[in-house]
Amino acid sequence: MSQAVLESDEATARPMDLLRFATAGSVDDGKSTLIGRLLYDTKSLFSDQLEAVEAVSAARGDEYTNLALLTDGLRAEREQGITIDVAYRYFATPRRKFIIADTPGHIQYTRNMVTGASTADLALILVDARKGLVEQSRRHAFLTSLLRVPHLVLCVNKMDLVGWDRGVYEKIADEFTSFAAKLDAPDLTVIPISALEGDNIASRSERSPWYEGPSLLHHLEHVHIASDRNLVDVRFPVQYVIRPQSKDVTDYRGYAGQVASGVLKPGDDVMVLPSGMTSKISAIDTADGPVDEAFPPMSVTVRLTDEIDISRGDMICRPHNAPAVAQDVEAMICWMDETAPLRVGAKYTIKHTTRTARTVVRGLQYRLDVNTLHRDEDAPQLGLNEIGRVKLRTTVPLLADEYRRNRTTGGFILIDEATNRTVGAGMIIEAQ
Structure with missing residues (x-):
C-alpha cells in the first residue's frame, strides 16, 4: 500500500481539529483577496457565489476574478450594527477545520483586532511587498504578542508586483523578525505570496524557486496547536447547576461548564473555590453520554461524590493547584x-x-x-x-x-x- 494511501486513511480516521486564526494588516494589503482565495482554493464557495463574483469581475473588465468581492457580505454584516465588529468565515480541508476572524485594517479599529485575536490560535499579518512594514504592521504584531497568540504568520503579499524579487522579501522578513524579537512571539513563519494570483497559497509557486518553505494552506493545516493548550492547571468555571425535576431522577446534581484548562477524570481529587471545600469527581457527563476524561475546550457536566454548595461563578480545580x-x-x-x-x-x-x-x-x-x-x-x-x-x-x-x-x-x-x-x-x- 502506498504512503499516500496510508496518510489519507490516517487523516480520515482521526478526528479533525479546529484552528482559529485572525487576519490583520494595513488598509489595502489584500486581506479580503486572501480570504477569498482561501475559500476558493478549498472549494468552500457555493456555485452561485462564485458565478456572481465572476460576472461582476467580467463586467468591470478585471484580468482576474476579484475574489475580494466575496467579503462584501461581511461588510454589509458590519453595517447592520454588530456590537463587536469582527466577521467570521468558515472553511475546511480534509486535514483540519478553520474559523477566520476577519478584522479591519484601519487604525481606529484596533479594538476589533483585539476581539478577533483574543481566541485565535494563529495570527496572519499581511504586508504589501511594495510598501514594506508600516506602522499598522507593527501595531498588529504587538497586539498578537500582548494577547498571547502562540503562532504568527507574516505573509508578504503582492510579490507579483515587485517581480518576485527575493531581496524585497528578505528585507521585509529580516525587519519584521528583528521587531518580533522584542516581543513575545514564540513561533514566527514568513511566506511570500500573491493572493490575487494564488501563488504560495494552496500550493508552492514556481515563481519563487528561492523560497523553500511551505505554502500558506500547508502551514495552516500542519501547524501544531495541541500543545498550546494548558493541560496542567485544572480550571473548570461552573456555569450552571443541573438538578433535573423528575420523578425518575431524584439524586442527580451536576455542574455544567466548559473546561478552561487541565484534564478532569472520574476519581480525581478536586477543590471548589471560593469555599475551599474538597471532594472527588464521581462522573463526567456529556450530551453523548459519560466520558473517561474531559479537556479543553469540552463542555461537560461534572458530578462529585459529596453534596457541596456550588453555584454559578464558582470554580473546580486541584487542591494543590488553585488560581x-x-x-x-x-x-x-x-x-x-x-x-x-x-x-x-x-x-x-x-x-x-x-x-x-x-x-x-x-x-x-x-x-x-x-x-x-x-x-x-x-x-x-x-x-x-x-x-x-x-x-x-x-x-x-x-x-x-x-x-x-x-x-x-x-x-x-x-x-x-x-x-x-x-x-x-x-x-x-x-x-x-
Whole structure:
C-alpha cells in the first residue's frame, strides 16, 4: 500500500481539529483577496457565489476574478450594527477545520483586532511587498504578542508586483523578525505570496524557486496547536447547576461548564473555590453520554461524590493547584468605548469566566504607545483603542490566573453599567 494511501486513511480516521486564526494588516494589503482565495482554493464557495463574483469581475473588465468581492457580505454584516465588529468565515480541508476572524485594517479599529485575536490560535499579518512594514504592521504584531497568540504568520503579499524579487522579501522578513524579537512571539513563519494570483497559497509557486518553505494552506493545516493548550492547571468555571425535576431522577446534581484548562477524570481529587471545600469527581457527563476524561475546550457536566454548595461563578480545580482568589488585580486594558474614556475612580461591571462583579479603577499606571512601546506614566485616561496598565478592585474575589499562563482565566471584559455595552477587554498581569 502506498504512503499516500496510508496518510489519507490516517487523516480520515482521526478526528479533525479546529484552528482559529485572525487576519490583520494595513488598509489595502489584500486581506479580503486572501480570504477569498482561501475559500476558493478549498472549494468552500457555493456555485452561485462564485458565478456572481465572476460576472461582476467580467463586467468591470478585471484580468482576474476579484475574489475580494466575496467579503462584501461581511461588510454589509458590519453595517447592520454588530456590537463587536469582527466577521467570521468558515472553511475546511480534509486535514483540519478553520474559523477566520476577519478584522479591519484601519487604525481606529484596533479594538476589533483585539476581539478577533483574543481566541485565535494563529495570527496572519499581511504586508504589501511594495510598501514594506508600516506602522499598522507593527501595531498588529504587538497586539498578537500582548494577547498571547502562540503562532504568527507574516505573509508578504503582492510579490507579483515587485517581480518576485527575493531581496524585497528578505528585507521585509529580516525587519519584521528583528521587531518580533522584542516581543513575545514564540513561533514566527514568513511566506511570500500573491493572493490575487494564488501563488504560495494552496500550493508552492514556481515563481519563487528561492523560497523553500511551505505554502500558506500547508502551514495552516500542519501547524501544531495541541500543545498550546494548558493541560496542567485544572480550571473548570461552573456555569450552571443541573438538578433535573423528575420523578425518575431524584439524586442527580451536576455542574455544567466548559473546561478552561487541565484534564478532569472520574476519581480525581478536586477543590471548589471560593469555599475551599474538597471532594472527588464521581462522573463526567456529556450530551453523548459519560466520558473517561474531559479537556479543553469540552463542555461537560461534572458530578462529585459529596453534596457541596456550588453555584454559578464558582470554580473546580486541584487542591494543590488553585488560581488566585483576589479582589485586587493589575491588568492591561484595551479600551473600546468611543463615548467615554477610562478614568481613575470609574466603576464598571467586570465579567470574568462565569463570574460577574462590580469593579472600580484604582489607578492608571501607564498608557502604552503600541508603535514605539513607550510608556506614558503621566497619562490621565485611556481613550478609544488605547492600551494601558491599570489597577482594579472588585466587590467579590475573582478566581484568576495570569493571562500569560491561562488565556481563559486570565482574561475579562468591562461593561458599562448604564448602557450594558462592552467598554474594555483586559488581560490579568497580577492578581492578589
